[in-house]
Each structure stands twice: as C-alpha cells, then as structure tokens.
Amino acid sequence: MTNLHTTIHDIDFKNPIIAASGTFGFGEEYNELFDVSCLGGISSKGLTLRPKDGNMGIRVYETPSGMMNSVGLQNPGVDAFIEHYIPVMRQWDTVLIANMGGHSMDDYLEGASKLSAADIDILELNISCPNVKSGGMAFGIKAEVAAEVVKAVRKVCTKPLMVKLSPNAENIVEMAQACEAAGADSLSLVNTFQAMAIDVHRRKAIFENVYAGLSGAAIRPIALRMVHSVAKKVHIPVIGLGGITTAEDVLAFMMAGATAVQIGTVNFTTPDAGRQIVNDLARVCEQEHIDNIQDIVGIL
Amino acid sequence: MRSLTRYIIKQHIVKYFESTVESNIQITDDIYVMTVLRHEAKASAGQFFMLKCWDKELTLMRPISVYQASEEHLLFMYRLVGEGTRKLAALKNGDSISLLGALGNGYPLDQIHGRIAVVGGGVGIPPLSLTTKMLQAQGETVDAYLGYRDEIFAVEAFEPYCRDIFISSEKGPEGYRGFITDLLKAEQYDAVLTCGPEVMMRKVAQICSEKNVTCWCSMEHRMACGIGACLGCSIPTTEGMRRVCKDGPVFLASHLFQK
Ligand SMILES: Cc1cc2nc3c(=O)[nH]c(=O)nc-3n(C[C@H](O)[C@H](O)[C@H](O)COP(=O)(O)OP(=O)(O)OC[C@H]3O[C@@H](n4cnc5c(N)ncnc54)[C@H](O)[C@@H]3O)c2cc1C
Ligand SMILES: Cc1cc2nc3c(=O)[nH]c(=O)nc-3n(C[C@H](O)[C@H](O)[C@H](O)COP(=O)(O)O)c2cc1C
C-alpha cells in the first residue's frame, strides 16, 4: 500500500486530494453522494467579510474541455460561516480550509482576523478579487499589490496562511516569490483564467460582467507549467490545481512540484470524482511502484 | 463507466448511477423520448436529473426533467439543442447513461388541491405530464393548457389524467392559433402550475396574480453541479438568492416576479 499521507504546515492530510473552493460548497451536498471524509481536505466556498449575492445573469457556461464561471463570490459572509458552516464541515474527518477573498484591504484584514480566531485548519487567501480602490484590477495581478495584502493579513492571521495565486498575474514566479517573502506559508495555484464568450446571434457578451473565469481540462497544461516554474523558485509548499480530472493528472502535478492538489470543475463532470480520484490514486501508485507519494514531488 | 453503480453503498435520496437506455425515439423534428432503467431512483412531479453519456468530451452534465416514471423506468422528453442533447439523441437501446437525481424541489403536491390548471410551453410540457398524473391520483381535477410553436407532441400523455385539454400552436395546423395564455381563465382554478419559456411563465403569473390565484413556476437556468454546491444557478427572489437546482426549480410566482 502506497503511503498517501501528506503534511503541510504540520497538518496531516490523509491523501493529497483537496476539493477546490467554489466547486464543493461547504461539503454538505456532495456528502449526500459519497462520504467526503475520504478527501484529504475541503476548501470552503470563497468567503467575504459580509454576505454577497453574487452576479446576475448567466453564471456558468460550458466551453471546449472546460467551463467559464462568473458566480461573483455569492456567500453567506464570514460570521455566518463561523456560526453555521464550520460546525457542518467539522462533521467530516478532513482538513478544513477556509477560502476568503475581499475587495479592500480592510475587508481582508477584518475577515482574516475573524477566521483566524475560529476553528479552521488553514486560511486560503483568494487574491483574484477585484480591488475596488484600483478601479477593479485584481489584487493578484501586480506582485507589489499582492505582497501588501499578504503582509498585512500575515500580521493578523495565527493560522497557516495559504495564498491562492491568479494565473492572470503579470509574472507568476515573481508573484509567488513576493507572496513567500510577505509571509505566505504555502501557495495554491491556479485560480481561473480571465476569459470571454460572445453570443453572436444576440451580439452580446454571454456574461453580464463580460469577462469570466475559465477552468477545467482546457487550462491543465498551462496550470501545470505554472506550478512547475513556481515550485522551482519557492521554498514553501505548492498546492497545484487547474483541470485535474484523473489520478494520473494528480501525479503529473506532484511530479511538477506540488505537495498536494485541488480538484474543482471535475466535480461537476463526475459528481463522485473526489472519491474516484482518491481510489484511483492508490491503485495507480501501486502500479507505478510508488511507496510514498511524497517521493515523487518535484522530481522533474 | 461500468464501475459507477458499485460505489452506491448507502441508499441516498439523490444518487449518481449508471443506467441503461431501453429506448430512444424521435417523436417530432427535434424532440426525442428516452426510456432508461430507474434503478430505484426517487422521482416526483417537477423534479429533474442531470444526464451524461460521455466521459471527457463534454464538461457538464445536462439537466432534463422527468417526463414520466414507472416502477422500472424513467422517461425523459428532450429537444435537440446543441452538442449535449445531440449526444443523448444518438444513444441506442442497451447503451449506458449516467444519471444524477432526482434533483430539486418539484411541485409541492401536498399543497396543491382542488381544480388545477397546468400550463406548459414547448419542452416545459413534458414535466407537467408526470405532475398531472400524480395530481389526478391524489384526487384533484386537472385541466391542461399546452402551448406549441408548431408541431404538437405529448398530448396523449395528458389525456388519461385531465378533464379538459386546451392546445395552441403559433404556426402549426392544430389547435388555437396564438399563445396558450390567451386561453387561460385563471379564476376557474384553485392553483396554476406552469413550466416553459420565461416570457410565457411571466404572463401566466400576471394573469394569476390579477385573479388572486396561487401560481407555481418551474424555472430554468444554466447549471454546473445540479445539487446546490456551486451557486451557478442562483436567481434573485423576494426571499433572497435561491438555487434553481436545489431550492427550485419550482417556486411560487409571487416570489419570482414582482407586480
Ligand atoms: C431544471 C431543468 C429542466 C429541464 N428539462 C428539460 C426537459 O425536460 N426537456 C428539454 O428538452 N429540456 C430541458 N431543459 C433544458 C435542457 O437542459 C437544455 O436544452 C440542454 O441542457 C441543452 O444542452 P445542449 O448541450 O444540447 O445545448 P448547448 O446549448 O450546446 O449547451 C451548452 C450548455 O448550456 C446549457 N444550456 C443550454 N440551454 C439550456 C437551457 N435552456 N436550460 C439550462 N441549461 C441550458 C447546457 O446544459 C450546457 O451546459 C431543462 C433545463 C433545466 C434547468
Ligand atoms: C463555479 C466555480 C466557482 C469558483 N469559486 C471560487 C471561489 O469562490 N474562490 C476561489 O478561490 N476559487 C474559486 N473557483 C476556482 C477554483 O477553485 C479553481 O481554482 C479553478 O476552477 C481551477 O481548477 P479546476 O480547473 O480544477 O476547476 C471557482 C471555480 C468554479 C468553476
């Protein structure tokens, strides 16, 4: 039997498979289909300090080998998460990651202090959100802007801090190094790629916000390259994601340097993908004569 | 794909399973009826399943309502729209298909009593067939208002369970030429159930609201997970944002459309 255990920030994951933020809710719905405790961890729906209704109009749209989304961070807010959803997520025997975004420095700081004081294992900071102060440019585009947020959050956050990078960053390696220097304990990458779709018959953009985030198998080769180049340049754990659909994909991301991975869009394609990938991973590792899954991390 | 059913350990209300196509028949230019083995999946009036018959070619499963259900079978009636429904239409007897369901809150049969009108438009008609059958079985009197663009279908699936059936067609040779909403006399009913294009449902809701008749609408929205996790199908209601796949698809019209 391959040892699938993975340790990040001294926290034990029973395997390196984590459900990605925004694709798995708080775990409740998927737990009706399979026991979500089989997962290494679950990253919560992206939270913001205050509740958000999200965007109007079309929010999800299939594209070749992938999909676009413009959910707009609909969520119950940090307080409701702490009161109602942490107890829900604590029913499962899996690592609890709270994913949080913000639209201003104050949002990030207040949200992070509250979550950090609550019963979570890891805070995952989503820096792909538009910054109201700089005309809506995402925090995760310019390294110096992202570093400022990470540094400030680091000061108020007593929990391990995982920073989730946007592939839309000007330079992903510089971004990763800036976040590491600012105090990130680990990095997860990638979030969705900015993309666009047009309904030519109506002569209109599909999404009300015009641009939306691309995810799924279509982004996998680019995500893999980004994970590889970042993992070579930082000294903290990298969590890889972007279009992972099979156990082989998991191994590819780990060989490229990821300590663990997250799975997002595949949960929609195959509702019990989490369980299937965990089971397949054990089998494929046996076949590949991998005794300890951590042995393959970064071999390329 | 064969291995899916093996994973079903607990009998959940929502289940993800592999089934077999028993028949898949084209009934009009672009409408098909598919019969699949039910495998004890639950299914009530106005509920739907997410379907797929592909592994990696497409990313999302497709939501299709339950048209009819028997002890052994589930029937889906669907219109050819794009890539997904084209793949469904190509299925042959004996082919396998993956299903997730039954999903959503359908028509609340325990709250619907007396004289009932069901008002369907296009592929909003099929889900009202099972609904009508279940209403008749619990002793209600049902009239069906079925609106078509041109060719008429599924009428025979209403006949055994209805008192009256009204048919309209915008272009076709049969029935009243115009919109089905022109025929609806809401004041004759205790409740009106509608499913179809949003413009039609808005009109039905407006007619009902003028006559103070309760109206239930079945909404459509693009979906990713189908089970309430991704918030891809949220719509604004008077009660706040609601997920069409989990809180709906059936909502009180008064919660959806402001006067
Ligand atoms: C709750 C519910 C029940 C439905 N029941 C039926 C039914 O009984 N019979 C029937 O013919 N149709 C039904 N539909 C519509 C059906 O889901 C779409 O026609 C179908 O998904 C089109 O897929 P496609 O790949 O052929 O088309 P494409 O246009 O290529 O699909 C691209 C994407 O858009 C989505 N999409 C396209 N049109 C719709 C639509 N109208 N509603 C929701 N998503 C859409 C698809 O699911 C897919 O993700 C229902 C929709 C919902 C939400
Ligand atoms: C519908 C949807 C909602 C998402 N919501 C969030 C979110 O709230 N916070 C976040 O950090 N990432 C969010 N993401 C991004 C995913 O977590 C993930 O980074 C991305 O989809 C790439 O992985 P994948 O290709 O495996 O889906 C969302 C993705 C999708 C498809």
Ligand code: FES
């Ligand atoms: S489709 Fe995911 S919440 Fe409705």
